[in-house]
Amino acid sequence: xxxRIVKVLIVYAHPEPRSLNGALKEFAVEHLRSAGxxxxxxxxxxxxxxxxxxxxxxxxxxAGTRFDPSLDSRLAYENGTQAPDIAREQDKLRWADxxxxxxxxxxxxxxxxxxxxxxxxxxxxxxxxxxxxxxxxWGDRYGEGMLAGKRAMxxxxxxxxxxxxxxxxxxGPIDDxxxxxxxxxxxxxxxxxxxxxxxxxxxRMDSERYARIRLGLGQRLDALWTTPPIPFRxxxxxxxxxxxxxxxxxLAPGGAGxxxxxxxxxxxxxxxx
Amino acid sequence: xxxRIVKVLIVYAHPEPRSLNGALKEFAVEHLRSAGxxxxxxxxxxxxxxxxxxxxxxxxxxAGTRFDPSLDSRLAYENGTQAPDIAREQDKLRWADxxxxxxxxxxxxxxxxxxxxxxxxxxxxxxxxxxxxxxxxWGDRYGEGMLAGKRAMxxxxxxxxxxxxxxxxxxGPIDDxxxxxxxxxxxxxxxxxxxxxxxxxxxRMDSERYARIRLGLGQRLDALWTTPPIPFRxxxxxxxxxxxxxxxxxLAPGGAGxxxxxxxxxxxxxxxx
Numbered sequence: 001x002x003x004r005i006v007k008v009l010i011v012y013a014h015p016e017p018r019s020l021n022g023a024l025k026e027f028a029v030e031h032l033r034s035a036g037x038x039x040x041x042x043x044x045x046x047x048x049x050x051x052x053x054x055x056x057x058x059x060x061x062x063a064g065t066r067f068d069p070s071l072d073s074r075l076a077y078e079n080g081t082q083a084p085d086i087a088r089e090q091d092k093l094r095w096a097d098x099x100x101x102x103x104x105x106x107x108x109x110x111x112x113x114x115x116x117x118x119x120x121x122x123x124x125x126x127x128x129x130x131x132x133x134x135x136x137x138w139g140d141r142y143g144e145g146m147l148a149g150k151r152a153m154x155x156x157x158x159x160x161x162x163x164x165x166x167x168x169x170x171x172g173p174i175d176d177x178x179x180x181x182x183x184x185x186x187x188x189x190x191x192x193x194x195x196x197x198x199x200x201x202x203x204r205m206d207s208e209r210y211a212r213i214r215l216g217l218g219q220r221l222d223a224l225w226t227t228p229p230i231p232f233r234x235x236x237x238x239x240x241x242x243x244x245x246x247x248x249x250x251l252a253p254g255g256a257g258x259x260x261x262x263x264x265x266x267x268x269x270x271x272x273x
Numbered sequence: 274x275x276x277r278i279v280k281v282l283i284v285y286a287h288p289e290p291r292s293l294n295g296a297l298k299e300f301a302v303e304h305l306r307s308a309g310x311x312x313x314x315x316x317x318x319x320x321x322x323x324x325x326x327x328x329x330x331x332x333x334x335x336a337g338t339r340f341d342p343s344l345d346s347r348l349a350y351e352n353g354t355q356a357p358d359i360a361r362e363q364d365k366l367r368w369a370d371x372x373x374x375x376x377x378x379x380x381x382x383x384x385x386x387x388x389x390x391x392x393x394x395x396x397x398x399x400x401x402x403x404x405x406x407x408x409x410x411w412g413d414r415y416g417e418g419m420l421a422g423k424r425a426m427x428x429x430x431x432x433x434x435x436x437x438x439x440x441x442x443x444x445g446p447i448d449d450x451x452x453x454x455x456x457x458x459x460x461x462x463x464x465x466x467x468x469x470x471x472x473x474x475x476x477r478m479d480s481e482r483y484a485r486i487r488l489g490l491g492q493r494l495d496a497l498w499t500t501p502p503i504p505f506r507x508x509x510x511x512x513x514x515x516x517x518x519x520x521x522x523x524l525a526p527g528g529a530g531x532x533x534x535x536x537x538x539x540x541x542x543x544x545x546x
């Protein structure tokens with residue numbers, strides 16, 4: 001297939017550069033650049049990213065008024081009065097063809113500093129609250145939105161064993177643990193979401209295993225534009241009742257849970273090191 | 274049943290006191306106190322809680338050494354060199370009989386500031402990395418741990434409709450969205466976890482509905498010590514293979530996903546406003 005130059009934004013959240021995460025981030029940057037791609041990195045700890053969404057995120061608030069997270073976000077976004085760090089990250093997202101979120105799994109989700117990146121950068125009018133609401137269209141989300149046409153992928157490290165995250169593992173299946181991020185954070189504003197690259201049992205690492213992990217990551221990066229995305233169902237194209245937004249009874253009949261929002265007939269491949 | 278005096282810690286994460294969350298938090302405090310209970314509140318925004326876990330959380334680190342989040346956390350916890358804000362919250366947890374986490378659901382999880390409370394307060398040696406690891410016991414967790422004997426409950430607000438969080442709703446079932454918190458954050462270090470109190474469609478509020486919501490919350494608070502907890506399965510009591518930590522084939526045969534870690538035969542009631 002034809003070689004396409006891709007602009008990649010890596011949003012990275014680990015406090016120690018001399019960590020497995022730090023090494024893999026450096027590897028990813030070099031690997032992508034040496035393949036001719038353009039790379040930007042938002043190294044949240046190095047940037048001392050402000051994690052907590054608050055009223056200071058709108059620089060033009062009337063003093064003493066009640067702070068409404070969504071409304072203030074919308075006003076600041078529309079009026080160009082967002083805090084500059086927020087606007088800069090939105091510019092990076094507009095620029096990027098692909099987004100990689102790289103982080104250690106802490107308490108079965110992303111680190112707080114990265115969650116705060118999502119909360120603040122995902123402004124109302126930018127990542128949610130976009131598009132009309134009618135009885136056939138419930139906003140531009142879940143398959144539509146400002147970030148449609150772009151791709152996203154998680155690179156995640158976990159201390160636990162792969163079996164602990166298996167379909168019957170005690171932590172819950174990794175696909176379900178990551179669903180609120182894949183579907184709720186990435187697919188929601190329009191990204192096509194690739195299967196994640198997950199590294200387990202990070203406390204047990206040697207140079208041979210690390211070499212395999214790097215190799216696997218390199219292959220996933222090479223295939224960033226050819227890997228089939230997770231086939232989440234689109235909200236506004238007939239699969240869901242509107243406004244209830246429940247899956248139509250004829251689809252995945254009798255089923256429930258995160259899995260029914262993936263169109264099994266479209267198929268998806270998952271790759272793990 | 275006998276009236277028991279309960280010490281309740283409310284960890285609360287909303288940036289605006291004049292919000293639905295702020296009003297419900299105030300109501301909860303007054304309701305519990307007027308019933309004779311003792312209440313402590315950690316109002317994370319008001320405290321300007323530091324959300325990002327980093328090397329400064331161990332106040333006695335050797336300069337220039339590589340920061341290891343778990344190892345540094347363990348050393349700081351064992352040596353009494355944790356940042357004072359972390360130690361204070363751990364003291365509150367030791368003091369409390371019951372923990373309430375109250376927050377708006379932002380991007381299908383807790384706000385970053387609260388996630389950062391979990392990451393920093395849940396030290397290694399306190400909330401994880403506790404107990405022996407052998408072929409019959411995989412650490413004191415998932416039903417055992419330093420917080421065993423205490424109860425926990427979520428009070429959560431969501432902008433979306435209840436049907437959007439139904440078993441076939443597009444956001445995924447609320448029980449699955451909250452599982453990483455219920456099971457992975459609260460049950461993990463030993464809490465008995467009560468069904469959550471979830472308030473949907475917060476943008477559509479009037480005084481009558483608000484009165485109903487307060488009434489429901491008051492009833493849940495009155496029943497804090499009598500409500501049956503979610504019957505999650507204990508890790509070290511025969512239900513799981515060790516060290517794989519997969520559910521034994523004879524239990525929930527053929528099943529997979531978050532739901533199999535609840536012992537359906539034990540039964541649980543879920544209450545919603």
